[in-house]
Amino acid sequence: MTIYKKFLFLILISISLNAAAQQIKIIEKPIIFDATRTQLSLDYLKRRHNLVQKTPTIVPSMIVLHWTASKTMMGTYNAFNKSILPSSRKAIANASSLNVSSHYLVDRDGSIYQLLPDTTFARHVIGLNYCAIGIENVGSNNYPLTKAQLIANEKLVRYLAAKYKIQYLIGHYEHTWFKNTSLWRETNPYYHSDKIDPGKTFMKNIREELQDLNLKGAPARLK
Numbered sequence: 001m002t003i004y005k006k007f008l009f010l011i012l013i014s015i016s017l018n019a020a021a022q023q024i025k026i027i028e029k030p031i032i033f034d035a036t037r038t039q040l041s042l043d044y045l046k047r048r049h050n051l052v053q054k055t056p057t058i059v060p061s062m063i064v065l066h067w068t069a070s071k072t073m074m075g076t077y078n079a080f081n082k083s084i085l086p087s088s089r090k091a092i093a094n095a096s097s098l099n100v101s102s103h104y105l106v107d108r109d110g111s112i113y114q115l116l117p118d119t120t121f122a123r124h125v126i127g128l129n130y131c132a133i134g135i136e137n138v139g140s141n142n143y144p145l146t147k148a149q150l151i152a153n154e155k156l157v158r159y160l161a162a163k164y165k166i167q168y169l170i171g172h173y174e175h176t177w178f179k180n181t182s183l184w185r186e187t188n189p190y191y192h193s194d195k196i197d198p199g200k201t202f203m204k205n206i207r208e209e210l211q212d213l214n215l216k217g218a219p220a221r222l223k
């Protein structure tokens, strides 16, 4: 082999290794986004975030990780697939009748489902929906997230951070720490919810894996 051929060979090897490292499989599984969901999203943007928009879209600068508290992927999918919030969600129904949803849903085995386009508005985090992509994971406090989910979330965050100007990666339980910052947009100062998802261990682990991305967390909690 000539030196030139050796050089070419090494370049090809490194390109294919790079491609393998970045490989991500996303399964399209869209939820309904009909005229009702569009109207309720525009209304939410206006009344809750004080943003008047013509389309229910976001410019993503943050990723929020969640767990579903539901034990199955389809249970969560079916819950998100309705445009209107079910009457059982009394605690948040006064704020809006827009149903909750997220952009991605990661199953226990690490399978990644995309429910909405990245730049479509979704209701998943008070005060920050207008700029945040939501990733839900099937699991709960009693049903801890799996290693496969950690790896899938890591890949997904890398993929999204390469695609958009993502500055923040937070766990849902950290969202209220943005209160009193310019990012927080919620017209009612008393509207908030206490969350624990997706667990502190999961956030600690994923931050260790993603150190090189230099994503910011939530600002330090006041008091």
Ligand SMILES: [Zn+2]
Binding pocket: 065, 066, 067, 124, 172, 195, 197
């Ligand atoms: Zn959550």
